[in-house]
Amino acid sequence: MDSAFKRQMAPPLSLLILGALTPDRHAVTLTDENVERLHLDDNPDLVGITVKADTAVRAQHIARVYRQRGIPVVVGGIYPTTCPDDCVDHADACVIGEAEELWAEILRDAENGCLRKVYRGAQPPDLRLSPTPRWDLIAEKKYLYTNTLTIGRGCPFSCAFCYNSSPNLPAGYRMKPISGILRELASLHTSHVMFIDDNFIASKSCARRLLEALQPLGLTWHTAVSADIGRYDDILDAMAASGCESLFIGFETLDPSNLKRANKRQNLIEGYNSTIAKIHGRGMIVNASVVFGFDGDGPDVFARTTDWLIDQGVETMTAHILTPYPGTELHGQLEKAGRIIDRDLTHYNTSRAVFEPARMSAEELERGYLDAYRRFYSWSSIVRRLPRDSRRRAPYLLFNLLYRKFGKVVSMLGRIGPMRSLGKLAARLSYPRIDGPAVALATQKITAVDSSYQIPGDSQQIPPDRKRQTGSLPLASRPLPVGPHKPEGLGNSPARPKPA
Numbered sequence: 393m394d395s396a397f398k399r400q401m402a403p404p405l406s407l408l409i410l411g412a413l414t415p416d417r418h419a420v421t422l423t424d425e426n427v428e429r430l431h432l433d434d435n436p437d438l439v440g441i442t443v444k445a446d447t448a449v450r451a452q453h454i455a456r457v458y459r460q461r462g463i464p465v466v467v468g469g470i471y472p473t474t475c476p477d478d479c480v481d482h483a484d485a486c487v488i489g490e491a492e493e494l495w496a497e498i499l500r501d502a503e504n505g506c507l508r509k510v511y512r513g514a515q516p517p518d519l520r521l522s523p524t525p526r527w528d529l530i531a532e533k534k535y536l537y538t539n540t541l542t543i544g545r546g547c548p549f550s551c552a553f554c555y556n557s558s559p560n561l562p563a564g565y566r567m568k569p570i571s572g573i574l575r576e577l578a579s580l581h582t583s584h585v586m587f588i589d590d591n592f593i594a595s596k597s598c599a600r601r602l603l604e605a606l607q608p609l610g611l612t613w614h615t616a617v618s619a620d621i622g623r624y625d626d627i628l629d630a631m632a633a634s635g636c637e638s639l640f641i642g643f644e645t646l647d648p649s650n651l652k653r654a655n656k657r658q659n660l661i662e663g664y665n666s667t668i669a670k671i672h673g674r675g676m677i678v679n680a681s682v683v684f685g686f687d688g689d690g691p692d693v694f695a696r697t698t699d700w701l702i703d704q705g706v707e708t709m710t711a712h713i714l715t716p717y718p719g720t721e722l723h724g725q726l727e728k729a730g731r732i733i734d735r736d737l738t739h740y741n742t743s744r745a746v747f748e749p750a751r752m753s754a755e756e757l758e759r760g761y762l763d764a765y766r767r768f769y770s771w772s773s774i775v776r777r778l779p780r781d782s783r784r785r786a787p788y789l790l791f792n793l794l795y796r797k798f799g800k801v802v803s804m805l806g807r808i809g810p811m812r813s814l815g816k817l818a819a820r821l822s823y824p825r826i827d828g829p830a831v832a833l834a835t836q837k838i839t840a841v842d843s844s845y846q847i848p849g850d851s852q853q854i855p856p857d858r859k860r861q862t863g864s865l866p867l868a869s870r871p872l873p874v875g876p877h878k879p880e881g882l883g884n885s886p887a888r889p890k891p892a
């Protein structure tokens with residue numbers, strides 16, 4: 393429903409990381425088609441494209457255009473990782489998994505003209521190798537937020553509809569060293585940040601350690617957690633004390649049989665209400681994620697779910713139509729049952745019914761999903777859900793009105809003027825304490841704390857400044873052309889922020 397707006401939300405971290413993994417002797421250009429036009433008439437030495445299911449068709453087209461001109465193309469990301477067989481024929485190289493330990497080898501092979509068809513790390517990479525993303529590669533003003541980072545990779549769970557259920561994803565969870573996380577925080581040069589991990593509490597002990605390190609920094613932050621958060625009062629306390637303002641939670645459904653089929657054992661429906669109350673009690677906002685179309689869902693599911701969310705005073709809702717992403721366990725089940733009715737991958741964005749639901753028609757599912765949005769974001773619901781806690785009111789109203797109610801208008805405004813200014817204004821109105829000196833102060837504190845968390849062999853420094861390096865970088869991502877390199881290949885890389 394809101395995908396257009398979402399596209400302008402934040403730049404793809406994957407490509408900022410690839411940029412940072414690329415040695416200085418190569419010039420890197422990044423184009424994000426979500427926010428700018430991609431001109432396919434350049435002549436890079438190598439093109440890298442990050443691909444999700446819904447962008448796979450477009451990625452194939454881009455790859456074809458470059459390959460016809462003899463320019464090699466490497467694809468990576470969620471789709472090539474979960475469905476490599478669907479990608480190998482469309483690229484010179486297909487990367488299964490994370491880039492950190494593979495990118496240097498790929499660049500070397502590309503330079504020597506001997507790219508392999510498939511690259512796959514023997515082990516998931518050591519996250520000490522994950523560099524600070526190169527924020528200088530994008531035009532920040534085109535995005536609502538440019539304050540995103542992740543603390544780890546993977547998830548200990550394996551919900552049937554999630555990419556984590558793919559056998560190509562490593563099992564379990566790895567957190568980055570705390571020094572690396574703090575360095576990334578410092579590189580964002582703001583005290584208002586978003587941890588865009590699947591699950592911030594994937595490891596409770598790691599989360600506790602990190603929260604302790606975040607506590608003195610004066611941050612204002614947001615993240616996503618699994619629905620079992622309500623069982624960990626101490627973590628909730630530490631989150632609130634360190635400046636957490638909102639939690640995105642995958643409640644998914646109110647029907648236990650749906651959770652069982654989805655293999656989502658960590659969710660306990662009987663604990664949902666108290667979890668929401670505990671989060672509200674600590675002054676934080678709940679962004680509930682729900683999924684419609686499970687086999688237990690009949691036509692009454694939409695009203696039942698939204699009424700429950702409204703009764704609980706949930707501040708924001710993100711609804712999804714269950715989507716059998718290729719490579720997931722759910723896809724295997726529905727394929728076997730002959731229930732996939734739409735194979736156009738551009739529709740695989742959780743707003744379309746691409747399979748035959750069990751207890752309603754595909755049309756009813758799509759209509760009900762839109763009705764749920766209308767009902768939840770109706771004027772009467774917005775008034776009913778208005779938080780009693782005055783601190784939560786400004787972010788609540790801004791999100792409900794500017795993003796959901798008038799999202800299309802705001803999105804258009806953002807395209808005319810700088811999107812980032814709108815994001816900054818909304819953040820300032822929501823959280824007045826993020827203004828001014830707090831930013832510098834937080835950065836100093838991070839630097840101070842960082843040294844105490846130094847890990848052996850980890851010598852990367854905090855980049856002092858991430859200002860645009862005007863003139864040196866043409867902007868290019870959903871697809872990422874890496875290059876162009878000048879023929880001599882050396883000494884032509886854009887100036888990088890100096891190490892501290």
Ligand code: B12
Nearest residue numbers: 402403404406440441442444445468469490491588717742
């Ligand atoms: C943050 C996030 C968002 C944010 C911001 C997106 C952004 N621009 O960064 C928002 C809220 C906007 C968003 C929106 C959507 N999202 Co989203 N999102 C995520 C999330 C949680 C994190 C993405 C991330 O930054 N990860 C960190 C980076 C570093 O990891 P990475 O991308 O995997 O990259 C690594 C490797 O894959 C590899 N790699 C990646 N690309 C490449 C390219 C090359 C050449 C190479 C060599 C390697 C390589 O190397 C990287 C570093 O190791 C992911 C889940 C996840 N954990 O990945 C879902 C996820 C990607 N989203 C998903 C979906 C469905 C959506 C929406 C369609 C939801 C909706 N209904 O609107 C929209 C689509 C919007 C759009 N058109 O882009 C799905 C995609 C499913 C699929 N199989 O395609 C995911 C996997 C969630 C899930 N559990 O299913 N999303």
Ligand code: SF4
Nearest residue numbers: 547549551554556590
């Ligand atoms: S808890 Fe979330 S991220 Fe983890 S497997 Fe389930 S849906 Fe995926």
